[in-house]
Amino acid sequence: MTQLTSVTVQGMRWTYLAGVAAAAVQIPYAAAMARLxxxxxxxxxxxxxxxxxxxxxxxxxxxxxxxxxxxxxxxxxxxxxxxxxxxxxxxxxxxxxxxxxxxxxxxxxxxxxxxxxxxxxxxxxxxxxxxxxxxxxxxxxxxxxxxxxxxxxxxxxxxxxxxxxxxxxxxxxxxxxxxxxxxxxxxxxxxxxxxxxxxxxxDMRAMREVMRFGGKVSLNGFLEYLTTDLPKLAIGRYVGVTAAGLYDRAALLASFPLQQVQQAASKVLLPALSRIQHETGRLAASYADAMAVTALVLFFLWAVIGASSEQLVALLLGTQWRGSAELVPLLGLVSVLGLVAQFSGTLLEAMGAVGGKVVIHLVQLLVLLAGTSVALFLGSGVHGLMIAVLVSQLVKQALFYVWLNRLFPTARRPVAQGYAQAAALSGLTWAALWSVQQMLEDSCPGPVILAGQLAAAAALGLCCVRYGADLHGVRAARERGLLPAAFARTSPRGQ
Structure with a gap:
């Protein structure tokens, strides 16, 4: 393992630890504020x-x-x-x-x-x-x-x-x-x-030089803002403030744990990838492995949150937020797609290739505007707007996938494999948690059902990490030293 890889792994551990700790604090905070x-x-x-x-x-x-x-x-x-x-x-x-x-x-x-x-x-x-x-x-x-x-x-x-x-x-x-x-x-x-x-x-000349890169990053961030907050604006303006509040809490519950995972990775990967921005082989390997790990973790967490959304909302937010529960699964999927695409954007940003990101975000915005217009015309409410957002995220994800596979042809197959395995694991997880709910809902209160679902998810996740050596995401996490020694059966691979 090289020094850069070692520092990056240590950084991932620290940022993930901070993310987990923040999520642990966010849960009681959200519960308290929802009642205040x-x-x-x-x-x-x-x-x-x-x-x-x-x-x-x-x-x-x-x-x-x-x-x-x-x-x-x-x-x-x-x-x-x-x-x-x-x-x-x-x-x-x-x-x-x-x-x-x-x-x-x-x-x-x-x-x-x-x-x-x-x-x-x-x-x-x-x-x-x-x-x-x-x-x-x-x-x-x-x-x-x-x-x-x-x-x-x-x-x-x-x-x-x-x-x-x-x-x-x-x-x-x-x-x-x-x-x-x-x-x-x-x-x-x-x-x-x-x-x-x-x-x-x-120094105006030097300031303009900084803004050549920083300005493009800002433009990409602004376009991401439009695609993220346009539905919230439409809901607040055309559906009402209360609906916007329900949407806001559902989005928090659906996306906050996922964002902690992705933000932790991005904070570490941008500096690390920037240092090897001209080494195509190492970038391709890092891209394939990071996408597999990110997709596997995020889709798994989405399945856990989505399948237990009814119990989570009732326990954490209270009965006045019941309308948020039905929005959580769809918002969670939107969040997963957006966060996986953010990693692609981080890689391109490290390479300095931010101009193409602007084009992709513009295409996504046009798709979202068209979908929002149709949803408002049909009067389909919050759910119609969510479908428009989901379609725009799928378009952005597809465009990033095509572009990066052209830059790194050797990563095409492992990245596709990572997506497929993440989708399969999320489906298995959802089915397991749904089965737990069906078995317990007639005889147990909501908190007990939620505890059973979380226990099933934890058991499934541990089995996946311990015995899922055939999963690209698990294998990459082991080889790059992201997992504790008890789960690492293979020797680390130098980056």
Whole structure:
């Protein structure tokens, strides 16, 4: 195992540990907030966050990715990037502040929405200034520091602040305060670990050079925002705030554990892949193995969440959120497809080939717009909009698959095999959990049924890891040292 592989594996372990810990905290947090606030509150917050998210990717400017991906980085570059972050973050924050009343009119929200949007606009400046420190941590492959910073800021800045504010009667504003606290603490902790210079250098030529790459990353992020949040906007505008709240909580329950897995992988893989961006053979092997592992884990988790969604919603959120349960399986599948595609995007970003991502995201957006228009015309409600989102995600996944297979022909067969095995495992898992529910639902309460389903899923997952050597994802995880020694029967393969 090479030094780069060893550092990457250690980074994966730290980021996955932080992701699991964050998911463990998120569960009781979501349960508590679901009982302290109403669906209308969450719907209002979801709509308020749409407007700042519109400018978020431009405020961020792809600066973190630009710091990581650049072959070399000097002290002068750091000063230039800080100046760029200060300029773009300030401009975007001011623009959202001015746009807030028009955003409220577009979303047909109450007047309170304007104040919430303006408060959240501060996050744009905070995240822009923190992007440089975060990028420097990732570039130096200090994964332990990144993991601890992410976890600490989420728990203290978001969960503690939100729950405390809600208990004090802040209502929907408790979610705003938590979001501000999360972003501020993460930026401060990252800076404390790096302590880069705070002297900006306004060199327009150098700033334009940074933006050649960072701007494309921002454009891709903006298009991802449109494809992700367009359904939420349509639901809030045409179906209602309560429906938007139910959708928001269902999306959280369906996607949060999956996002922790994918985000942990992306934080580690972008720096690692950037260092071998010109070594086609190693990139092809890394692509095939990472896709197999990612797909296997994400599809398995989706099956667990989807098959037990009724019991999960009732236990974690309460009876007032029953309408979210039927949305969880479909939203989970949408999330899995989107997150698997994000890995493809991370690989292309590490190679500097971000222009093609723009084309793929534009095609996805056009498909989504067409599907949304049809769903609204037919009056098919939330479910029709979800089908439109699913179709657009399938199109994006297919385009990434075709493009990457052309770049790495040797990876075509193992990647297809990884997808097929992940789909088969998810089907087997769903069938097992459905069978448990059928056996217990007439004689046991919901929590007991959920415990039985989770026990069955855990047993199936352990058997898969222990005895599934024929699965590409399991084999790759063993060979690359991602599993504990007890599960690794084969010798590690150097990257």
């Amino acid at each position: 606030l109403t669906p209308e509150d969450f719907g209002l917050m979801a709509l308020a966050y749409l407007v700042p998210r519109f400018a978020h990717h431009f405020a961020h400017g792809g600066l973190g990715s630009a710091v990581v991906q650049r072959p070399s980085l000097t002290g002068r570059d750091v000063r230039v990037i800080f100046a760029l972050a200060l300029t773009v973050g300030s401009c975007c924050s001011a623009a959202v502040w001015l746009m807030a009343p028009y955003g409220t009119d577009l979303l047909r929200g109450p007047s309170e929405l304007t104040g919430m949007i303006r408060a959240l606009a501060l996050c744009l400046l905070i995240t822009a200034l923190g992007a440089l420190a975060t990028g420097l941590l990732s570039r130096s492959m200090r994964y332990r520091a990144v993991a601890l910073t992410d976890f600490s800021s989420f728990v203290v800045g978001y969960c503690v602040v939100s729950i405390t504010s809600a208990l004090l009667g802040a209502g929907v504003w408790s979610l705003v305060y938590g979001t501000l606290g999360w972003n501020l603490l993460q930026a401060l902790l990252s800076y404390a670990l790096v302590r880069h210079t705070l002297r900006p250098l306004f």
